[in-house]
Amino acid sequence: MAKNNTPIVKLSRRLGIAIGKENYTRRRPYPPGIHGPKQAQRRPRMSAYGEQLLEKQKAKAIYGIMERQFRNYFEKASKQEENTAEVLVRLLEQRLDNVVFRLGFAKTRRQARQVVGHGFILVNGNRVDIPSFSVSVGDEISIKESKKTTNMIKQIPEVMGLSAVPKWIARDDKALSGKVTSLPEGDDLDQPFDPTLIVEFYSR
16 A cells, blocks of 8 residues: 655654654754755745645645545545534544554554554454554454564553543553544544645635
8 A cells, every 4th residue: 555655754844743743843843955944934925725735735644644545535524414624534533543543552653554554453352454444433442462562562651651542532551452432523623734724625
C-alpha cells in the first residue's frame, strides 16, 4: 500500500502543525529549505483554493493517508445525513492505527500503523493487521500476548504516561488494553485543520 515517507519533521514545518506528539515548529517556525525564515516572509497571500488545499494536506499528513483513500473517506462522509465535516473527522478518528495512537500504544501514528501492520493488535480478541480498519462502539483493543515481550511494547507504559486518552476511549493501563465506549464527538473532533475547508475543496 502506498504511503508518505516524508520525514515527520519536514512535514510538520512545511504545514506549520505538530504531527505526532512533538511540535517541531516551535524551534524552527518556518518551512524547510535553503532560504530558512525568509521563505515565510516572501510567501504571497493564499487564495481560497490554496487555503482549502492546505487544510486537506494537513489532515492527510496527520493521519498518514494518501489521496485516493482520503477522498474515499470524504465520499463516505458526504453520503451521511449528518454534518459532512464532522463525519469526516469521526471516520478518520475511528481508524485502528489512530486508536492505537490515542491509547498511547505508539509514539506516533506512523508507529501505530507499523504496530498494527505487524500483527501486534487484537480487536475483540481477533488479530487485525489493517491500519484503516474502522473500530465501532464496544470494540476492545488489546496487544497480542506473544508480542508483549518485544522492545517496542515494553516502552508502552512510558508512552502512555505522556498520552491523554480522549473521552470516547477507556484505557486499562495494567492490561494494556482499551475499549471504544462511544463515537468521537464535540471536542473530540477538534483538530489542527479545518474540515469545513476540506469539504469545500472536494465540493468545488
